[in-house]
Each structure stands twice: as structure tokens, then as C-alpha cells.
Amino acid sequence: xxxxxxxxxxxxxxxxxxxxxxxxxxxxxxxxxxxxxxxxxxxxxxxxxxxxxxxxxxxxxxxxxxxxxxxxxxxxxxxxxxxxxxxxxxxxxxxxxxxxxxxxxxxxxxxxxxxxxxxxxxxxxxxxxxxxxxxxxxxxxxxxxxxxxxxxxxxxxxxxxxxxxxxxxxxxxxxxxxxxxxxxxxxxxxxxxxxxxxxxxxxxxxxxxxxxxxxxxxxxxxxxxxxxxxxxxxxxxxxxxxxxxxxxxxxxxxxxxxxxxxxxxxxxxxxxxxxxxxxxxxxxxxxxxxxxxxxxxxxxxxxxxxxxxxxxxxxxxxxxxxxxxxxxxxxxxxxxxxxxxxxxxxxxxxxxxxxxxxxxxxxxxxxxxxxxxxxxxxxxxxxxxxxxxxxxxxxxxxxxxxxxxxxxxxxxxxxxxxxxxxxxxxxxxxxxxxxxxxxxxxxxxxxxxxxxxxxxxxxxxxxxxxxxxxxxxxxxxxxxxxxxxxxxxxxxxxxxxxxxxxxxxxxxxxxxxxxxxxxxxxxxxxxxxxxxxxxxxxxxxxxxxxxxxxxxxxxxxxxxxxxxxxxxxxxxxxxxxxxxxxxxxxxxxxxxxxxxxxxxxxxxxxxxxxxxxxxxxxxxxxxxxxxxxxxx
Amino acid sequence: xxxxxxxxxxxxxxxxxxxxxxxxxxxxxxxxxxxxxxxxxxxxxxxxxxxxxxxxxxxxxxxxxxxxxxxxxxxxxxxxxxxxxxxxxxxxxxxxxxxxxxxxxxxxxxxxxxxxxxxxxxxxxxxxxxxxxxxxxxxxxxxxxxxxxxxxxxxxxxxxxxxxxxxxxxxxxxxxxxxxxxxxxxxxxxxxxxxxxxxxxxxxxxxxxxxxxxxxxxxxxxxxxxxxxxxxxxxxxxxxxxxxxxxxxxxxxxxxxxxxxxxxxxxxxxxxxxxxxxxxxxxxxxxxxxxxxxxxxxxxxxxxxxxxxxxxxxxxxxxxxxxxxxxxxxxx
Ligand SMILES: Cc1ncc(C[n+]2csc(CCOP(=O)(O)OP(=O)(O)O)c2C)c(N)n1
Ligand code: SF4
Ligand SMILES: [Mg+2]
Numbered sequence: 001x002x003x004x005x006x007x008x009x010x011x012x013x014x015x016x017x018x019x020x021x022x023x024x025x026x027x028x029x030x031x032x033x034x035x036x037x038x039x040x041x042x043x044x045x046x047x048x049x050x051x052x053x054x055x056x057x058x059x060x061x062x063x064x065x066x067x068x069x070x071x072x073x074x075x076x077x078x079x080x081x082x083x084x085x086x087x088x089x090x091x092x093x094x095x096x097x098x099x100x101x102x103x104x105x106x107x108x109x110x111x112x113x114x115x116x117x118x119x120x121x122x123x124x125x126x127x128x129x130x131x132x133x134x135x136x137x138x139x140x141x142x143x144x145x146x147x148x149x150x151x152x153x154x155x156x157x158x159x160x161x162x163x164x165x166x167x168x169x170x171x172x173x174x175x176x177x178x179x180x181x182x183x184x185x186x187x188x189x190x191x192x193x194x195x196x197x198x199x200x201x202x203x204x205x206x207x208x209x210x211x212x213x214x215x216x217x218x219x220x221x222x223x224x225x226x227x228x229x230x231x232x233x234x235x236x237x238x239x240x241x242x243x244x245x246x247x248x249x250x251x252x253x254x255x256x257x258x259x260x261x262x263x264x265x266x267x268x269x270x271x272x273x274x275x276x277x278x279x280x281x282x283x284x285x286x287x288x289x290x291x292x293x294x295x296x297x298x299x300x301x302x303x304x305x306x307x308x309x310x311x312x313x314x315x316x317x318x319x320x321x322x323x324x325x326x327x328x329x330x331x332x333x334x335x336x337x338x339x340x341x342x343x344x345x346x347x348x349x350x351x352x353x354x355x356x357x358x359x360x361x362x363x364x365x366x367x368x369x370x371x372x373x374x375x376x377x378x379x380x381x382x383x384x385x386x387x388x389x390x391x392x393x394x395x396x397x398x399x400x401x402x403x404x405x406x407x408x409x410x411x412x413x414x415x416x417x418x419x420x421x422x423x424x425x426x427x428x429x430x431x432x433x434x435x436x437x438x439x440x441x442x443x444x445x446x447x448x449x450x451x452x453x454x455x456x457x458x459x460x461x462x463x464x465x466x467x468x469x470x471x472x473x474x475x476x477x478x479x480x481x482x483x484x485x486x487x488x489x490x491x492x493x494x495x496x497x498x499x500x501x502x503x504x505x506x507x508x509x510x511x512x513x514x515x516x517x518x519x520x521x522x523x524x525x526x527x528x529x530x531x532x533x534x535x536x537x538x539x540x541x542x543x544x545x546x547x548x549x550x551x552x553x554x555x556x557x558x559x560x561x562x563x564x565x566x567x568x569x570x571x572x573x574x575x576x577x578x579x580x581x582x583x584x585x586x587x588x589x590x591x592x593x594x595x596x597x598x599x600x601x602x603x604x605x606x607x608x609x610x611x612x613x614x615x616x617x618x619x620x621x622x623x624x625x626x627x628x629x630x631x632x
Numbered sequence: 633x634x635x636x637x638x639x640x641x642x643x644x645x646x647x648x649x650x651x652x653x654x655x656x657x658x659x660x661x662x663x664x665x666x667x668x669x670x671x672x673x674x675x676x677x678x679x680x681x682x683x684x685x686x687x688x689x690x691x692x693x694x695x696x697x698x699x700x701x702x703x704x705x706x707x708x709x710x711x712x713x714x715x716x717x718x719x720x721x722x723x724x725x726x727x728x729x730x731x732x733x734x735x736x737x738x739x740x741x742x743x744x745x746x747x748x749x750x751x752x753x754x755x756x757x758x759x760x761x762x763x764x765x766x767x768x769x770x771x772x773x774x775x776x777x778x779x780x781x782x783x784x785x786x787x788x789x790x791x792x793x794x795x796x797x798x799x800x801x802x803x804x805x806x807x808x809x810x811x812x813x814x815x816x817x818x819x820x821x822x823x824x825x826x827x828x829x830x831x832x833x834x835x836x837x838x839x840x841x842x843x844x845x846x847x848x849x850x851x852x853x854x855x856x857x858x859x860x861x862x863x864x865x866x867x868x869x870x871x872x873x874x875x876x877x878x879x880x881x882x883x884x885x886x887x888x889x890x891x892x893x894x895x896x897x898x899x900x901x902x903x904x905x906x907x908x909x910x911x912x913x914x915x916x917x918x919x920x921x922x923x924x925x926x927x928x929x930x931x932x933x934x935x936x937x938x939x940x941x942x943x944x945x946x947x948x949x950x951x952x953x954x955x956x957x958x959x960x961x962x963x964x
Contacts, residue, residue, distance in 0.1 A: 056959070057959065057961050059961070246963075252962070252963060253961070254963060255955075255960045265955065268954070269951055272951045279714070298954070299939045300943040300945070300947065301949030303949075304714055313710075313737055316708045317714075319700070319708050320713075321714070322711075323698055324711070324712045325716070326711075345701075436956065439952050439955070472716075473678045473696035479695055480696065481644070481646075481691050482698055483690070484699060484700065484701055485699065494691065
């Protein structure tokens with residue numbers, strides 16, 4: 001939450017370090033929400049990401065939210081081409097990337113215009129003054145220059161000649177204007193790094209790696225970075241820098257991680273743990289492609305990645321790999337999810353382990369490809385023909401994607417079933433610090449390939465889990481045929497017997513229902529024994545809901561939060577848990593999907609709070625809704 | 633398995649349920665007969681099919697088998713073969729399965745050259761759904777769904793395969809057991825995607841579609857048997873052949889000053905010739921045999937080589953090391 005500038009305590013002494021004492025004032029803040037905004041080509045994602053790393057290394061808790069257009073390069077200077085990166089960094093635990101930026105860097109008029117409405121009152125705006133040319137103003141749809149027409153009165157505006165100063169810093173290197181222009185983001189990063197007293201060494205090291213083959217560009221970028229830093233130090237413009245003390249967080253080794261990276265690593269870890277090769281069959285689609293990209297770099301583990309001709313081939317190839325004994329994954333987003341349905345049904349029917357990852361985006365149809373939504377839940381539940389149940393797991397935060405991907409594999413193998421893993425575009429690209437897991441302490445994943453021909457039948461079942469044996473081609477004596485046609489219990493031979501069909505349908509359904517034994521007791525954040533209001537949520541709404549509930553509880557309201565990881569089957573104790581509350585509100589980025597399941601399963605008269613703007617819930621929106629709910 | 637296998641070892645215990653007289657029986661018999669000659673243990677053989685009468689095939693083979701979904705067998709087989717290069721993977725598909733709903737997967741599997749044997753049973757009809765026209769049905773085909781005759785131009789499977797740059801392309805006929813056996817062997821011996829079109833009679837919905845090629849009394853005048861290095865001769869009395877007239881192939885009678893030496897000699901390695909022969913449709917004789925065979929690195933071998941190279945270069949995967957990669961920091 002935005003801390004009003006008045007409440008910021010002044011720190012007496014500059015940061016202890018070997019450096020000479022800073023001349024300038026040094027103000028302590030609890031946390032800051034900053035947004036870097038510019039044209040798609042201005043390198044704002046990169047500046048944001050590096051600033052995130054600097055802040056993480058400084059010990060802050062962090063949460064990020066990149067926001068980029070679907071177009072790769074919309075016409076320069078237009079609103080459609082604005083790309084943003086928001087970071088909340090804090091000296092205490094945080095759950096979201098922040099409702100309203102208190103600081104914004106705007107590299108051109110379009111970036112200013114597109115983001116102004118989101119800013120906190122009295123926010124700091126740093127602009128590249130020189131980018132506010134007549135033609136740029138026109139492209140952004142400004143009639144007059146906001147830097148001079150008084151329309152930014154409510155904000156603290158700092159006009160910096162970023163372009164000129166960057167060019168100056170590169171003087172004598174003989175770079176052309178275009179190359180110099182492209183270093184502006186590093187200048188800005190340097191300036192902001194000074195403003196928040198972030199050491200820039202990690203960025204310099206990073207630049208070194210990135211431009212290993214181009215020492216000239218390394219030189220240019222690091223010069224721009226240092227010039228920005230020194231500019232902050234010397235300019236009259238900034239009277240003070242800020243200090244955000246390290247957060248008290250759980251001890252351990254950390255790295256900053258996005259949801260997509262965590263998903264890829266979770267799959268990899270599960271494969272390593274199971275001792276089986278990993279196979280990913282996938283077709284590129286935003287925002288899922290990065291999982292394909294990342295897994296493609298782990299070939300030595302071994303990891304097979306197959307960029308298929310379409311999503312159908314992506315999932316089908318994974319079904320084939322599962323038949324052969326690999327940890328089989330497919331990744332996609334909504335439109336691809338539709339295409340995969342029939343092949344997933346085949347995996348349900350033939351009881352093969354497979355993980356279908358849906359990194360949800362705003363739909364229907366192409367919708368808003370780079371924006372998150374949670375409207376694929378009922379498709380994951382019911383979007384196949386016939387009785388086709390499968391477990392569904394949803395990740396709550398970027399780092400939780402690791403645990404959920406891992407768990408999805410574990411359950412798929414233990415129950416010989418396809419599993420749907422749901423994340424979304426927000427989790428995919430946003431990041432947070434992650435305590436590195438100890439590979440030795442990850443839950444066990446046991447794979448027992450069937451080898452004994454004695455008594456083997458394709459659909460003979462484990463007594464507890466009801467899972468069938470994984471009997472892979474190449475095993476002597478186990479030759480058998482499976483397929484999509486209704487099959488006889490045990491033998492798997494084609495069978496059209498009505499009673500047998502019902503037996504098999506019910507058995508598969510019981511098998512999936514039995515996955516509840518994997519689900520730990522439901523955790524209630526707040527009043528375990530019940531109270532006035534429970535908020536039930538799933539997926540990426542976690543941060544906003546948790547922060548809102550915390551705030552409400554700090555105000556003495558009886559509000560609790562239940563967050564679901566397992567969406568099918570639902571936890572066995574969920575109905576009883578929810579019944580202990582007078583009211584149940586289901587918060588979702590759709591028009592009400594989980595709520596339908598809750599009402600149908602438990603006959604609980606829950607009500608929904610929904611948003612489908614391709615943007616996460618703001619904490620304040622949920623706080624307001626809580627107030628209404630408790631009044632009404 | 634130490635002892636040599638026989639045809640019987642490949643016969644499963646399932647009752648075969650094709651219509652009596654269906655050409656699929658002959659193909660099944662040829663495959664079961666050919667299998668023991670390949671000397672591959674049964675457990676290493678997998679048949680993967682889509683949906684259609686033809687795609688019931690795996691149930692009747694006592695090997696590993698997977699009867700999947702309509703059109704997707706090539707993709708499923710790709711996932712299996714890539715991760716299990718040790719297996720001998722066969723795909724069975726139909727003209728609808730492989731060229732209509734699954735056309736996309738078929739061209740891509742051929743282009744990638746995944747080491748699979750792909751048997752396309754072409755009966756020029758949808759058998760299983762009871763007789764609609766298919767993408768290989770001749771124009772004007774009257775079926776239940778085209779009472780006034782079909783109006784879309786058919787695919788020629790051989791041309792589709794060549795167009796997709798398949799590395800091995802061949803054609804045979806259900807009733808030509810000896811030829812079919814040879815073609816199965818050639819397909820089997822080829823490393824890479826081997827595409828074998830098998831002309832198959834559906835005696836229920838499209839009976840006699842290949843009569844010219846199977847009727848013993850006339851077939852010799854309609855079949856052009858392709859043999860590498862041999863001149864293109866055909867006819868009951870082997871008195872006809874194919875000659876180039878400038879850029880155009882033509883049928884000529886041998887004799888009257890024309891000898892075998894004037895005819896085109898078949899060359900499996902000549903892609904242009906393969907395209908030309910693929911274009912032969914009546915009244916030209918219908919070629920059967922190997923149109924084209926080229927050795928080209930296979931997709932599954934290449935991907936496994938990339939994995940092996942990565943391992944040699946980076947060492948075996950180390951999860952702990954990977955997790956600790958990049959910017960990490962310690963909180964005490
Ligand atoms: C997704 C889907 N669409 C349609 C069908 C119905 N269908 C089954 S087989 C078939 C056509 C099969 O024709 P072909 O591949 O030529 O096989 P044949 O029966 O002639 O051997 C169709 C349309 C299906 N099973 N699945
Ligand atoms: S319908 Fe035709 S293709 Fe199918 S089994 Fe009968 S004869 Fe064979
Ligand atoms: Mg057919």
C-alpha cells in the first residue's frame with residue numbers, strides 16, 4: 001500500500017559503507033511501488049528487471065508485474081506501443097506488485113499518458129524531457145505539452161534530459177545516434193538506482209555477460225548506467241535519496257523467479273526426481289512460450305522439447321511420450337487448450353500420465369493475449385466429451401508455480417492420469433524472491449514401470465490409488481493394446497458391454513475422487529474456527545486477497561482467506577470449513593466459475609466478486625468489497 | 633527372444649472385425665507374414681493408428697499397440713519415437729485419417745523425417761462412417777454425402793508425400809501380396825519416415841475402385857512396376873514402355889525400331905523423376921513400387937544427438953547447480 005510521503009522517517013546517517021558520506025539527505029521508506037514505462041523499444045522491461053535484481057540483492061521483499069502490449073513493435077510513440085514494468089520493493093513482507101505506483105519513469109508522452117491514471121496522488125514522475133517533442137506529443141494524442149500546461153500539478157515531476165545526458169556520457173566512443181539512444185534505459189536505471197541507493201555492480205556484471213562478444217556495447221551501456229547514477233548524486237533536482245531497509249524474510253538462499261521459470265524448473269525437478277526423461281510437446285503461444293524456451297535449455301538432463309505443428313500435435317506427441325515412459329508435458333494458453341481437448345480425453349481413457357499446463361490469458365478467442373484471466377477453470381473441469389474427470393492444480397504465486405508443477409507430475413504418475421496445471425499471464429511474467437528448495441528434500445516421486453508378465457493385465461489396478469500399471473513398449477511379455485474405444489475391465493480388450501462401460505467410467509471417476517487423500521487439511525488465514533466472512537480464491541488472486549484480508553483484520557474485521565491449490569478434486573474438508581463462516585465470497589478473474597462448483601458441491605450460498613479487465617485485482621478493490629459485504 | 637518368430641507370433645487373440653472380403657485382411661496378412669523376417673523382438677514393435685476401419689489394425693497384431701484418435705497417430709508416434717528411439721514404430725492410417733483430419737500431422741512428420749513406417753490404406757472412401765467420399769475420392773463421386781457427385785479435386789497421396797519432402801515414398805496394392813511384402817520390407821529397412829500408400833479395396837462402400845490394377849486379366853496393362861535401375865516397361869506382353877518426348881513422358885509400344893534402350897530408366901534417387909511418375913494417372917499406367925528413397929538424417933536421431941552433445945558439453949544435468957544459477961543471495 002502507498003505510504004504517504006509525510007510518514008516517511010528521516011534517517012540521520014547515510015548507509016554504512018566504505019564510500020565517502022553522501023552529501024545529500026537520506027530518507028527511509030518502508031516500501032516503494034515504481035513503474036518503468038516507455039515505448040516497446042525503449043528497454044523498460046530490461047531496466048525493470050535489473051532494478052528488481054538490484055533490489056532483491058539489497059534484501060528487499062519484491063513483487064513485479066510486467067505489462068507489455070501484444071504487438072511486438074507497435075508504431076513508435078503511440079499508446080498501443082507502451083510497455084511497462086512495475087515493481088513493489090519493501091522492507092517488510094508484501095504480496096502484490098502494488099495498487100498504485102508512487103514513482104513512475106516515463107520515457108515518452110505516450111508512456112505518460114497511458115499510465116497517468118494508475119498513479120498514486122502526489123506520485124513522483126520522472127520524464128525524458130527531450131522526448132516530449134511536438135511529433136511525439138501528437139502521436140500520443142496530446143493537444144498541449146503536459147510538462148508545461150499545468151496538467152501534472154498534482155504530481156512531483158522531474159524533467160531530465162535523458163537523451164542528451166546519455167549521448168554526452170558516450171561522447172568520444174564514435175557510436176551512432178541510434179546506438180546511443182538505445183542506452184537511455186541504462187541511464188534511467190542508474191539514476192533510479194542512485195535514488196534508492198542500490199549498488200549497480202550486479203547490473204555491470206550482468207552487462208558484461210550480455211555483451212561478452214561486443215565490448216563496445218558493454219562500454220556504452222555501463223557508461224550510461226554510471227552516468228545516470230552520478231547524475232542522481234550531483235544534480236540539484238533530487239534533494240534526497242531513499243533507503244528501503246532489507247526485509248525480514250525466511251533465512252535461506254534466494255533467487256528472483258518468474259512463474260514461467262518456476263513452472264519449467266518444477267517440471268524438471270520432478271523429472272529428475274522420478275528418474276525419467278522429460279518430454280515437452282508444445283506450440284508457441286503467449287504467455288506460455290517461455291516455458292518451452294526455458295525447458296529447451298535443459299537438454300543435458302535429459303529434456304526433450306518438441307515444437308509441434310499445432311497444439312493438437314503438441315499434446316498428442318506428449319501422449320505418445322507418456323505411452324513410452326517419459327514425463328510428458330504440454331504447455332499452452334486458452335485457445336490451445338481448446339484444441340487439446342480430444343487428446344486429453346484419450347489420455348483420460350487410456351490412463352496415461354500427462355500434464356497439461358494452461359497459462360490462462362484474457363479471452364474468449366484471441367482476447368488480450370498478454371493479459372491474465374482465470375476463465376478456463378470450467379473448461380479444465382468439463383471441457384471434454386464424455387465423463388472425463390482429471391485432477392486440477394492451480395498456482396498462487398510465481399514461486400508457487402514450482403511446487404504446483406512438481407505436484408502435478410507427482411499426482412499424474414501416482415494416479416496414472418492427466419493433470420491440468422493452471423497458472424496465468426500474471427504469474428507467468430511477474431516475479432518474486434524464491435527460497436531455493438533442497439532437491440534432496442523434495443517429495444518423493446516413485447515410478448515403478450511394470451516388468452513382471454505374471455498376472456499382467458493393462459487395467460489391473462492398485463488397490464489404494466486405483467491406478468493401472470505403466471507397462472511401456474520394450475518390456476518383454478507385456479505386449480498389449482490400448483486405445484480410445486471402450487475397453488473391458490482388466491484386459492483392455494474392446495468391449496461394448498453396457499455394464500462394463502459403466503464400471504470403467506465409475507472406476508476412473510473414483511480414482512480421481514481418491515486424489516483427495518493427497519490434499520492437506522485446508523488452511524484458513526484468519527479465523528480457523530469460523531467468522532463473519534471467508535474469502536475463497538484460487539490462482540494468482542492470492543496476493544491481492546491476502547493483503548486485503550490482512551488489512552481488514554488489522555482493522556478488527558472478522559475476515560478470513562482460504563486459498564485453493566487443488567481445484568479438482570476439492571479438499572475433503574472444504575465444505576465444512578466454509579460452513580463455519582456466516583458469509584462466503586469467491587474472488588475470481590472471471591464471471592464466476594469456482595463459485596459454481598462450490599454452490600453445486602456444497603449447496604453453500606456463496607457470492608462472487610469478479611473482474612475481467614485483464615488486470616489483477618487491486619487490494620483496495622477487495623478491501624472495499626469486504627466492507628460492503630460486512631455491512632450488508 | 634532367442635527362437636525365431638513366425639507369422640503366428642504376431643497374430644493377437646482378438647477377433648478380426650472387418651467386413652468379409654475387405655482388403656484390410658490381405659494387408660494384415662502381409663504384415664504378419666513380413667514381421668518375422670525383420671528379426672525384431674515383438675516387444676520392441678509398436679503399431680499406432682488413428683480412427684477408421686484401417687486404424688483397427690493394432691488390435692490384431694500381437695505387439696504393443698495404440699489405437700488413438702482421428703488423424704493424430706503421426707504426432708503420437710513422434711512423441712514415442714523421439715523418446716524411445718530403440719522401438720520400431722509403425723503408423724497405420726486411412727485416406728480420411730491421414731489426408732483429411734490428420735493431413736497437417738502427416739506432412740509435418742514426413743518433412744521432419746521421423747523414423748516411422750507409415751502405412752496409408754487408401755480405399756478412396758470413409759469406410760468406418762459408412763461411405764462418405766474422402767479426400768482421395770475421384771471428382772464426381774456419388775456417395776451419401778454427395779448425392780450429386782463430389783465437386784472437390786482429390787489428393788494424390790504420393791504427390792502429397794513428395795511435396796512434403798518425404799525421404800521414402802512407395803505404393804503397393806492389397807492383393808499384390810508379393811509386391812506388398814517387398815514394399816513392407818523396403819519401408820522397414822529405410823531409416824527415416826517411410827511412406828507407403830497401399831491401395832485397398834472397400835468392398836462395401838467403394839468396391840472395385842482399383843479394379844484395373846487388381847483384375848488379373850487386365851492389370852498388367854494398367855500397372856507400372858517401378859524397379860530401380862530398370863527401364864519402365866509394362867503390359868501383358870511387356871511390350872509397352874515410357875519414353876520421354878522432349879519434356880513429356882509418353883507411352884510407347886516396343887518394337888518397330890523402338891527398343892527398351894529408348895525407355896526411361898527408373899532411378900529412386902531422382903526426385904524430379906519421382907514427381908513425374910507420381911503424376912501418372914489414368915490413362916497413363918499407375919506406378920507401384922518405390923518412387924523415391926533418400927537417406928537423410930532422422931529427426932529422432934538428431935534430437936537425441938543434441939541431447940547427447942549437450943550432456944557431453946555441460947555434463948549430466950545437475951538440479952542443485954541449476955537452481956543456484958544466476959543472481960542468488962543468502963538471507964541469514
Ligand atoms: C474427431 C473425429 N471426427 C470424426 C470421427 C468420425 N470418423 C471416424 S473414422 C472416419 C473416417 C475414416 O476414413 P478413413 O481414414 O479413410 O478410414 P477407413 O475407414 O476408410 O479405413 C471418420 C470421419 C471421429 N472418430 N473423430
Ligand atoms: S467398410 Fe470397407 S473398409 Fe471398412 S471394413 Fe468394411 S470393407 Fe473394409
Ligand atoms: Mg478410407
